[in-house]
Amino acid sequence: MARQSNIDTTRQEFLKESYRKENTLRNKWFREHFGSDALPAGVGGAESSTSPEPEKKVGNRGKPTFIKIKPAPATPPKRASPAAKESESAVAPGPEMRPPTPETKKMIYTGLSCEGNGRVAYLGKRKGLAPEKKFEYPLTSALEVGWDISEIAKTADIKEVHYGKSRIVRDTFFAESGVM
Template sequence: MSRQLNMDTLRQNFWKEEYLREKMFRCEWHRKYGSTVKAKQKAKAAARLPLALPTLHPKAPLSPPPAPKAVPSKTPGPPLETPIQSEMYPVLPATRALLYEGLSHDFQGRYRYLNTRKLDVPEMRYLFPITTNFIYGWQLGPPVKQELVSCKTCRIESFFRKNGAFALLDPRDLAL
């Protein structure tokens, strides 16, 4: 493709001014915002780096404090507060140990712990119903399997299909 030859001095000066003006705008923007953009880029790059956790060394056991001298106190101290009781029963140590074994990504660790806790009924996990939804099934016990009764004149054994939808009765079954 060939260059346009219809460039006169007026047009050349226009493009020269446009180029210089754009260059000045870029320099001005870089002077105003360049440092903040670089700081943001450094922060993003630092966020992508993996975190290195410090190594914890076992601490030496502390020696027991010396026994205080028996001095009768003249004023009684403030009453000790009772510890706040949790809403949940404590977790079994074997179940809690699952939490610290492996990674959730490999279906271990927290993943296995939560799936194990999910198998317990709410009555075994909580002291009392926490939400109103808990009230609807609280202490109902295991579901009771009902036997299906079929009669000689009926052609179906249940009102429900295997997938849970209603089965339509045969009109011949209704006329007894």
């Protein structure tokens, strides 16, 4: 079975152009750093006089490009950082989440999670609490929107609806003609 090749003439031309551009950039960099196309003396490592000369190959191959790596600049000595001033007004912030009650905390250590006890029961109980009871203050802007909604619900004229969107539809969709 023949090998499937995904290289067509368009892809070949793209690769040729990419290789040509890369070679041009490499040669430009070499000329900028060494001044000419000739290799500088001592580039390529120290060769002993007993090493054999490589045979010159006939063909259209370019010269090997050796890169001379410059040593890194010396690192400056480390300075001692100034001591941070403690301001009297800076108070360590308290915990963001209120600690659970002792009964709720005991739930973690009783029973197995796979049976619905232990950690699962603890997390379920914490999930059921309102954010105002779990946190000292609203942590996100989403919590700010609904913060103390239970207090607002007591004073507002809100009825329980069977379908969640009926109040929104009634307030925004229908005309104020007194029909509803």
